[in-house]
Amino acid sequence: MIATSNSSTSSNGDRTQILAKIREALREEAPLKHPAERSAGGEPTTAHFREWLPPVGSSAEERFALFARLSETLKTELHVCTDAAQAAAVIASIAEQCEWKTVALHHGELTDAVDRALPTSLNRVWVDNGYDKEVLEACDAGLSECELLVAQTGSVCVTGPSSGGRVLSVLPPHHLVVARRSQLVTDLTEAYASLATKYRETGYPSMISFITGPSRTGDIERILVLGAHGPKRLTVLLLP
Amino acid sequence: MQATDEAPPSSQFHSDADRSANDGPRRAAVYRALSNYKTARDRTGATFTDWKSARAAASTIKHEAVNNLDKYLEQFERNFTARGGKVFWANDSRQARDYILNLAKEKNVKAIVKSKAMTGEEIHLNEALVAEGFGVVESDLGEFIQQLKGEAPYHFVFPCMHLRRDEISDLFNRELGTAKTNSPEELTMIARKVLRRTYIEADMGISGGNFIVADAGMISITENEGNARLTVGVPRIHVALVGIEKVVPRLGDLALLLPMLATAGTGQHLTGYNSMYGGPRQPGENDGPEEFHVVLLDNHRTRLLADPEQRDALHCIRCGACLNVCPIFKNIGGHTYGTTYQGPIGSVITPHFRGLQDWKHLSGASSLCGACTETCPVGIDIHHHLLRNRRNAVTQKPTPLENLMWKAFSFLMRRPRLYSFATKVAPLAAKLHPLVQGTLADPVRVWTDTRDFPEPAAESFRTQFKRHQSTRASQTESTNTTR
Numbered sequence: 001m002i003a004t005s006n007s008s009t010s011s012n013g014d015r016t017q018i019l020a021k022i023r024e025a026l027r028e029e030a031p032l033k034h035p036a037e038r039s040a041g042g043e044p045t046t047a048h049f050r051e052w053l054p055p056v057g058s059s060a061e062e063r064f065a066l067f068a069r070l071s072e073t074l075k076t077e078l079h080v081c082t083d084a085a086q087a088a089a090v091i092a093s094i095a096e097q098c099e100w101k102t103v104a105l106h107h108g109e110l111t112d113a114v115d116r117a118l119p120t121s122l123n124r125v126w127v128d129n130g131y132d133k134e135v136l137e138a139c140d141a142g143l144s145e146c147e148l149l150v151a152q153t154g155s156v157c158v159t160g161p162s163s164g165g166r167v168l169s170v171l172p173p174h175h176l177v178v179a180r181r182s183q184l185v186t187d188l189t190e191a192y193a194s195l196a197t198k199y200r201e202t203g204y205p206s207m208i209s210f211i212t213g214p215s216r217t218g219d220i221e222r223i224l225v226l227g228a229h230g231p232k233r234l235t236v237l238l239l240p
Numbered sequence: 241m242q243a244t245d246e247a248p249p250s251s252q253f254h255s256d257a258d259r260s261a262n263d264g265p266r267r268a269a270v271y272r273a274l275s276n277y278k279t280a281r282d283r284t285g286a287t288f289t290d291w292k293s294a295r296a297a298a299s300t301i302k303h304e305a306v307n308n309l310d311k312y313l314e315q316f317e318r319n320f321t322a323r324g325g326k327v328f329w330a331n332d333s334r335q336a337r338d339y340i341l342n343l344a345k346e347k348n349v350k351a352i353v354k355s356k357a358m359t360g361e362e363i364h365l366n367e368a369l370v371a372e373g374f375g376v377v378e379s380d381l382g383e384f385i386q387q388l389k390g391e392a393p394y395h396f397v398f399p400c401m402h403l404r405r406d407e408i409s410d411l412f413n414r415e416l417g418t419a420k421t422n423s424p425e426e427l428t429m430i431a432r433k434v435l436r437r438t439y440i441e442a443d444m445g446i447s448g449g450n451f452i453v454a455d456a457g458m459i460s461i462t463e464n465e466g467n468a469r470l471t472v473g474v475p476r477i478h479v480a481l482v483g484i485e486k487v488v489p490r491l492g493d494l495a496l497l498l499p500m501l502a503t504a505g506t507g508q509h510l511t512g513y514n515s516m517y518g519g520p521r522q523p524g525e526n527d528g529p530e531e532f533h534v535v536l537l538d539n540h541r542t543r544l545l546a547d548p549e550q551r552d553a554l555h556c557i558r559c560g561a562c563l564n565v566c567p568i569f570k571n572i573g574g575h576t577y578g579t580t581y582q583g584p585i586g587s588v589i590t591p592h593f594r595g596l597q598d599w600k601h602l603s604g605a606s607s608l609c610g611a612c613t614e615t616c617p618v619g620i621d622i623h624h625h626l627l628r629n630r631r632n633a634v635t636q637k638p639t640p641l642e643n644l645m646w647k648a649f650s651f652l653m654r655r656p657r658l659y660s661f662a663t664k665v666a667p668l669a670a671k672l673h674p675l676v677q678g679t680l681a682d683p684v685r686v687w688t689d690t691r692d693f694p695e696p697a698a699e700s701f702r703t704q705f706k707r708h709q710s711t712r713a714s715q716t717e718s719t720n721t722t723r
């Protein structure tokens with residue numbers, strides 16, 4: 001038997017043995033029971049995924065209509081705004097209603113524009129150069145940009161570089177996303193393809209997250225409750 | 241939880257199955273939860289243009305991954321470590337546990353927050369950490385409830401689906417001192433409040449992983465609550481404990497697998513948060529853990545891999561759908577299985593992981609209706625694998641008494657005269673049966689304990705057939721083809 005004492009944190013464990021066991025195990029071939037359509041390269045093409053998954057429609061209007069419909073079922077609050085000032089007005093009215101004191105946010109073209117139009121009475125915590133966890137936790141909302149919006153699933157795709165890091169979009173109890181209509185893509189296939197193109201040179205961001213509605217759970221009797229650990233509310237402000 | 245020096249797994253199984261099947265209220269709670277699931281799943285499943293082709297493709301992707309496991313694991317490791325991540329290969333539970341324990345000690349960890357990881361259950365990680373004095377808090381709501389209750393998860397996707405809200409309220413009242421409530425919403429908010437602090441205070445986060453993405457060098461985690469996002473994002477050290485079979489070749493494959501996992505698992509179009517992580521905080525980033533460790537767990541998965549006939553059981557994406565549709569699961573419940581992975585897929589893989597002879601009884605925990613196979617989003621041949629496990633179990637260790645019975649049966653069946661004689665004496669034997677019924681002398685006791693033995697027909701099929709033939713013959717003769 002293989003010794004199990006090899007668990008020091010400086011080693012990589014039983015790498016060689018495990019790889020050897022895998023190669024030994026794979027010597028006999030296993031049948032492919034459900035052969036799928038394949039591309040010329042022999043791999044199942046991602047292009048096909050679209051033919052099987054829930055349909056989206058090809059025009060920008062159809063994409064938007066589906067995103068809006070799913071947002072409603074998911075309890076994502078979607079606001080179509082004419083410009084950043086209007087988005088700021090929407091935020092300001094929520095802030096007043098919910099008696100917000102502080103909003104956390106990061107610098108970006110859209111967030112900066114919204115920031116300029118937000119009332120000065122609302123405190124800002126900028127997360128760009130690091131932040132105190134306690135301070136961020138105490139914020140009433142987190143305002144971020146996003147990478148993409150996905151019509152097929154009603155999702156908001158955030159990444160570290162686009163959305164103020166890993167935590168801004170999930171720790172405060174209300175997540176506000178400001179995005180442009182042109183960021184709305186058809187489905188996950190298109191989302192991944194677009195990330196691959198954008199980050200070809202630098203490599204993928206260290207976090208990519210598809211957020212689909214506010215935080216939720218069905219753990220108690222499979223009954224839906226919003227705001228389990230992440231944001232209780234998710235608001236998308238869509239600019240032209 | 242684990243039957244070690246207690247009863248052998250099969251007798252634990254039988255006595256728990258008996259008890260659970262007779263627990264009406266518990267079964268009602270499980271039925272209710274599952275019917276909520278079914279409504280959601282049917283609705284979302286129906287929006288797919290072509291579920292069958294999607295399923296074939298999902299199965300093909302996992303087939304490619306599992307049948308080139310060495311290549312893809314190495315590719316993942318290369319890409320993940322290139323960005324400062326650390327990969328540790330654990331041969332078995334102890335090695336994985338020891339690594340995580342050593343790490344926690346070396347890094348002066350005090351508090352640990354965990355998001356749902358069935359691999360953690362598999363290697364009994366919490367017990368080991370607590371024994372060494374570390375505070376560990378489960379952050380997934382269902383797991384948090386089960387941890388408070390001191391009980392293993394009931395279902396590997398819905399950990400506390402068997403509990404009613406009043407039971408959870410009583411539990412919180414007892415353990416956390418909170419006021420009793422009948423509202424799932426209020427109960428959830430209690431957990432939210434308690435757990436908020438733990439994310440901030442923990443210096444180590446531990447998670448599982450749903451997919452290991454080879455080409456991007458990432459770990460993908462699917463969850464609804466946001467607790468995994470916080471567990472991975474906030475503490476300074478992160479450890480993801482993942483089974484080696486979780487590989488997919490390309491990041492783009494998730495465009496298919498994530499919606500399928502969500503639809504089959506919970507009936508959602510997409511689960512609340514699907515997050516892919518490619519290592520610790522990178523230069524220029526404002527947050528994220530300083531260290532990101534991935535522990536790749538074998539723990540006998542290579543044993544299943546070595547069986548080409550059942551290798552596809554490693555394609556499982558742990559959606560839990562096969563449990564949700566299983567008539568046996570619905571009636572005996574999750575704890576009865578006595579395994580980390582319950583239900584049909586658990587019954588298939590556990591004998592490979594923990595010994596065929598000790599766990600072969602699980603292959604019988606099936607009506608062979610095939611509902612599991614039909615519902616599986618990656619097309620695993622689940623119920624046939626249960627039959628294969630039955631076959632392998634008797635090949636490996638013949639059962640003399642059963643063998644003798646089959647021999648006698650085939651002896652009888654190959655001798656028409658003897659058979660005909662047997663059918664004649666059967667009614668007589670049935671008359672005598674009440675004399676011994678329920679006693680040790682009863683040859684069919686296992687059956688008659690809980691049911692009546694079917695009465696033999698007054699007249700055998702052969703006798704009826706003969707009589708029928710002769711009446712027909714005489715009729716045909718008398719009418720002499722008047723038509």
Ligand code: SF4
Pocket residue numbers: 504555556557558559560561562563585612615616617618619620622
């Ligand atoms: S065997 Fe199939 S249905 Fe069962 S949990 Fe795994 S993927 Fe889901």
